[in-house]
Amino acid sequence: MSSFNGKTVIITGGAMGLGLAAAKVLAQKGANLAIVDYNEEALNKAKADISSLAHQAKILTIVADVSSEEAVKNYVDKTVAEFGTIDGFYNNAGIEGKQAPIISYDIEVFKKVIDINLLGVYYGLRYVIPVMQKNGGGRIVNVASVGGIRGVVNQMPYVASKHAVSGMTKNAAIEYGKDNIFTNAIAPGAILTPMVAEAFKQVNPADPKAAEAEYAQRNPTRRLGQPEEVGHLVAFLLSDECNYVNGQTIAIDGGESNLYGNS
DSSP states (O other): OOTTTTOEEEEETTTSHHHHHHHHHHHHTTOEEEEEESOHHHHHHHHHHHHHHOTTOOEEEEEOOTTOHHHHHHHHHHHHHHHSOOSEEEEOOOOOOOOOOGGGOOHHHHHHHHIIIIIHHHHHHHHHHHHHHHHTOEEEEEEOOGGGTSOOTTOHHHHHHHHHHHHHHHHHHHHHGGGTEEEEEEEEOSBOSHHHHHHHHHHOTTOHHHHHHHHHTTSTTSSOBOHHHHHHHHHHHTSTTOOSOOSOEEEESTTGGGTTTOO
16 A cells, blocks of 8 residues: 555646656655646646556646745645645745846846745745644655755856755754654756756757756766656655654755765
């Protein structure tokens, strides 16, 4: 029997990338899913893809912009109305923004990155945690980044927002561990998602695959990560087997963060 049978998990940014990868893993483990994304067309495709892998899966799709507090409250309310409670929360939605030096970064893009990556994560915690308290506990996984544990050239707002996610994770852990709510964050490195592919296009518009190959050679594994590898880590952190890991930001990057400053 799967550890997720009868359990409900919300996934934001669940229509693609790391959100979709985790949704596929969790659905196959028996979870009920509430998948949140701003892109309705992508949501419908994601639901069909997940259902083809896990025919028994109960899937609620919700169109929402996580930078809107009201939209976040709405996706939480809809999930509770559909499934009764919330056992797990993969607080994943985020954007990279643009790559530019600090002194010339577009202020409006900066604000958008903060609104989605920082406030969107905070709103999720604000409205999901009370449901978990009533439920007697729960598991939360926020998405930081290796950009949440180090600097990244030309990505000031992304780095700032992801460091903030790591900090909010620590606070949620120490404030609500007493309620059997364990909150952790993951710090993915270069995982081959659409967002990362777009970043390589910005680095080398003429040959993004060359940029990808060059970056992979810096990694101890000499490759980029795959979304499903992150999905399995997320599933563990959201499971009942994760009973004493709390307030951690866990890198999943092939070990590359251990090399920064030494290569």
